[in-house]
Amino acid sequence: xxxxxxxxxxxxxQEGRISILNCDYTNSMFDYFLWxxxxxxxxxxxxxxxxxxxxxxxxxxxxxFLNKSAKHLSLHIVPSQxxxxxxxxxxxxxxxxxxxxxRLQVFP
Amino acid sequence: xxxxxxxxxWVICKSGTSVKIECRSLDFQATxxxxxxxxxxxxxMLMATSNEGSKATYEQGVEKDKFLINHASLTLSTLTVTSxxxxxxxxxxxxxxxxxxEGQPQxxxxxxxxxxx
Numbered sequence: 001x002x003x004x005x006x007x008x009x010x011x012x013x014q015e016g017r018i019s020i021l022n023c024d025y026t027n028s029m030f031d032y033f034l035w036x037x038x039x040x041x042x043x044x045x046x047x048x049x050x051x052x053x054x055x056x057x058x059x060x061x062x063x064x065f066l067n068k069s070a071k072h073l074s075l076h077i078v079p080s081q082x083x084x085x086x087x088x089x090x091x092x093x094x095x096x097x098x099x100x101x102x103r104l105q106v107f108p
Numbered sequence: 109x110x111x112x113x114x115x116x117x118w119v120i121c122k123s124g125t126s127v128k129i130e131c132r133s134l135d136f137q138a139t140x141x142x143x144x145x146x147x148x149x150x151x152x153m154l155m156a157t158s159n160e161g162s163k164a165t166y167e168q169g170v171e172k173d174k175f176l177i178n179h180a181s182l183t184l185s186t187l188t189v190t191s192x193x194x195x196x197x198x199x200x201x202x203x204x205x206x207x208x209x210e211g212q213p214q215x216x217x218x219x220x221x222x223x224x225x
Contacts, residue, residue: 032211043114043201043216044152051211096142096203096214098152 003027004090010103019077021102023090028071032093035064035075037086038101044089048075080106111135112204114217122225123194129187129220131202137182138204142214143175146199158185192224 003026013019032051036044050057050064057064063076077084087101111134119127131141141158156177157165164177176188189196199221203214
């Protein structure tokens, strides 16, 4: 059972500061982890992925870190913008089993 | 970027009607597509995996005779809600796996809001 879990239901960050979203997993057998963001009444949007052979992947303002020993990954957004306010999900590449995600709110 | 088109975006119909929802990958070929539903204030729930040229794989608890899935081409999957009833009212979202990108991410449609009267 490839379970991923986001323990923080919400996060509030000031515009321009760093947002850090966390995700823990239980099964080490994976090729990639993915991060998505979702606005209300829309489908999720793919943001960034990380391979199991890497510990970091960066794309513009988004950086994902992977700590395999801790079975933990995190998404860093810097600088945070009000348009980043959404629900963020981490998922593996098999089936995308969504948890409840983390609701990020970026305030001016 | 990759685009997945889902149609229609909103359906209101009478109980007993069958409703077809289309999911198209517009700029890549998708051998695998997925169908999700979302109830208010709940997360997305995977209903089934749609494989081009073969039968769909349904998640536990999802009635395959109720939710008919057809994936006849590399760019099109359809979900038909047969004899829909008010309890089928929900937000349905499809996604298509892009095999050409690192991590093979799924790209999602904008969803279909189904309301059964």
